[in-house]
Each structure stands twice: as C-alpha cells, then as structure tokens.
Amino acid sequence: MLSFSTTTITSRMIITTLLLFLFTPTLVSSECELLKYDTNLLEFPLNLEYFEAEYFLYGSMGKGLDSVEPNIAAGGPPPVGAKQANLSPVIKDIITQFAYQEIGHLRAIKKVVEGFARPLLNLSSESFATVINDAFGKPLSPPFDPYANDINYLISCYVIPYVGLTGYVGTNPKLQSPVSRKLVAGLLGVESGQDAVIRSLLYERAKEKVVPYGMSVSEFTDKISQLRNKLGNNGLKDEGLKVSTDIGAEKKIQGNILAGDKDSLAYDRSPREILRIVYGTGKEQVPGGFYPNGGNGALAKRYLKSGKK
Numbered sequence: 001m002l003s004f005s006t007t008t009i010t011s012r013m014i015i016t017t018l019l020l021f022l023f024t025p026t027l028v029s030s031e032c033e034l035l036k037y038d039t040n041l042l043e044f045p046l047n048l049e050y051f052e053a054e055y056f057l058y059g060s061m062g063k064g065l066d067s068v069e070p071n072i073a074a075g076g077p078p079p080v081g082a083k084q085a086n087l088s089p090v091i092k093d094i095i096t097q098f099a100y101q102e103i104g105h106l107r108a109i110k111k112v113v114e115g116f117a118r119p120l121l122n123l124s125s126e127s128f129a130t131v132i133n134d135a136f137g138k139p140l141s142p143p144f145d146p147y148a149n150d151i152n153y154l155i156s157c158y159v160i161p162y163v164g165l166t167g168y169v170g171t172n173p174k175l176q177s178p179v180s181r182k183l184v185a186g187l188l189g190v191e192s193g194q195d196a197v198i199r200s201l202l203y204e205r206a207k208e209k210v211v212p213y214g215m216s217v218s219e220f221t222d223k224i225s226q227l228r229n230k231l232g233n234n235g236l237k238d239e240g241l242k243v244s245t246d247i248g249a250e251k252k253i254q255g256n257i258l259a260g261d262k263d264s265l266a267y268d269r270s271p272r273e274i275l276r277i278v279y280g281t282g283k284e285q286v287p288g289g290f291y292p293n294g295g296n297g298a299l300a301k302r303y304l305k306s307g308k309k
C-alpha cells in the first residue's frame with residue numbers, strides 16, 4: 001500500500017514536471033517579450049526617483065545614497081550641492097520617510113528592469129533658485145534657498161515629485177506587461193501620496209508669506225505650476241494650491257489641494273514633456289537645470305542625441 005502511493009506520487013511529480021517543462025518556457029518568454037517592450041518606459045522614471053531619493057536623503061539627513069545604499073547608485077556621480085535642510089522635527093521626520101520610500105522605489109524598478117546608473121544631479125541652492133527666478137520671471141533677492149527652512153524646503157518639494165507622478169499616469173496605458181503595470185501602479189500610489197502630503201502641508205500655510213519676498217506660499221505654487229505648464233508645452237497639466245473657479249473641482253471651488261483635470265483625474269505627461277521641465281530648458285534635446293548632462297537611459301539619450309545632429 002505504502003509503496004503504491006509512493007509510486008503514484010512519484011509519477012504525479014514526473015507528469016507535473018513534464019507539464020511545467022512544456023508550458024513554462026512559452027509563458028516565461030511571452031512575459032519577457034512584453035517586459036522587453038516596456039523596458040525603456042520602466043527605466044525612464046529612475047531619473048526622477050534618483051533625484052527624489054538624493055534630495056530627500058540629503059534634505060533630511062545630510063547624506064545621500066552613497067552613504068545609505070551605495071549599490072543603488074550603480075557608480076553614478078554624486079549629486080552636486082545637496083545638503084541637509086534646516087527643518088523642524090516633524091517635517092524632517094516626514095522627509096526621512098519619503099527618502100527611504102524612494103530607495104524602495106529605485107530597488108523595485110531595478111528588480112524588473114536592469115536600469116542605469118544615477119545621472120549627475122545639480123541639487124544646489126542655485127539650481128532651485130534658478131527655477132524660482134524663471135517661475136517669477138525675475139531674479140528674487142536674495143536668491144531663493146530651498147535648504148533654509150520648512151516652508152522653502154516644502155516649496156522646493158513641490159517642484160519635482162509631482163512631475164514624476166504625471167509621468168506614471170502617462171506611462172501606464174503604454175505598458176504591455178501586467179508585471180510592469182503592477183509596478184507602475186504601486187509607484188504611482190505612493191508618489192501621489194507624497195504629493196498629497198506636500199500639498200497639504202503647503203495648503204495649511206497657503207496664505208503665509210515666504211520670507212523675505214512678501215509673496216505667499218500659494219503664489220509660489222501657482223508660479224511654479226505655470227512654469228511647468230509652459231516648459232512642458234502641452235497644455236494645462238499643472239495647477240497651484242489656489243485656482244480660478246473654472247479650474248477647481250467641478251468648476252465649483254478655488255481651493256485646489258490636489259491637481260486634477262475636469263473630472264478630477266490626474267494629469268499625464270510623456271517622457272519628453274518631463275525632460276523639458278526638469279532640464280528647465282523647455283527642450284528634451286537640451287539638458288540643464290537639475291540634470292547638467294541630461295537624463296540616463298535609452299529615451300533620454302535618444303532625445304539628447306537628436307539634439308546634437
């Protein structure tokens with residue numbers, strides 16, 4: 001009896017193994033094909049995730065990936081000009097959490113695609129001051145310092161993560177593989193959460209003046225959003241904390257704690273639009289701003305090359 005059941009189990013195992021052998025390769029290879037199609041789109045956001053990881057790590061703790069998780073940087077050059085921000089305990093705590101979340105995001109993307117090394121990032125005060133000057137269309141005096149205090153740092157956090165969020169919304173419908181879509185949905189969920197936290201913290205302070213400029217937090221967000229709409233060059237995809245009623249939710253309200261289209265769905269952006277914004281040049285072929293040498297990965301490199309022709 002015992003030997004009979006052992007034989008049955010053994011033969012079942014053989015059959016199962018055979019079946020697996022017959023079917024697994026085709027399943028695996030079709031998933032691989034789909035993932036291969038998605039690779040460039042999945043790798044592209046590493047450019048922004050590196051930015052966010054370094055900016056949040058330095059801002060909260062005064063050190064970056066090279067100290068905290070060196071392998072993730074994959075030998076890319078260290079960021080320029082990043083440093084610890086002068087933050088109150090609660091903001092420091094929140095930004096530290098964001099920083100560790102970004103390390104997870106980088107790792108999660110690199111589990112699915114090979115990815116690339118950290119690009120050169122210019123996270124200097126001057127780099128942010130340039131964005132703010134561009135947003136206001138005139139140089140602020142003294143130059144805006146993102147590392148100076150809670151409000152300035154939160155305003156600087158308004159500058160980039162939202163751009164990543166719109167990128168994930170734009171990428172999702174272009175993906176072929178369920179594995180990629182699951183990854184992007186997971187990234188989008190937490191990036192949106194970070195955006196909501198940043199916007200809520202700013203919203204509480206919306207009427208406060210940013211010292212010493214005499215302009216409110218709300219005006220800063222409005223100007224930054226207008227600049228991104230201009231640089232992205234593809235319509236309205238960015239909204240400050242206070243908008244005219246016809247842009248607010250259901251055209252009913254001016255408070256705008258979250259940005260969204262006429263149905264309050266998140267706006268989407270393509271890799272090109274994102275590069276135009278983060279380079280600060282309005283051109284995906286012309287690097288600059290936070291990315292002095294441009295982004296890494298096939299998509300960013302292709303645009304850079306097309307600019308050199």
Ligand SMILES: *[C@@H]1O[C@H](CO)[C@@H](O)[C@H](O)[C@H]1NC(C)=O
Pocket residue numbers: 080122124126127130289292
């Ligand atoms: C960083 O940006 C500032 C402001 O645009 C610029 O003066 C500086 O040269 C940049 N540094 C690098 C390494 O690109």
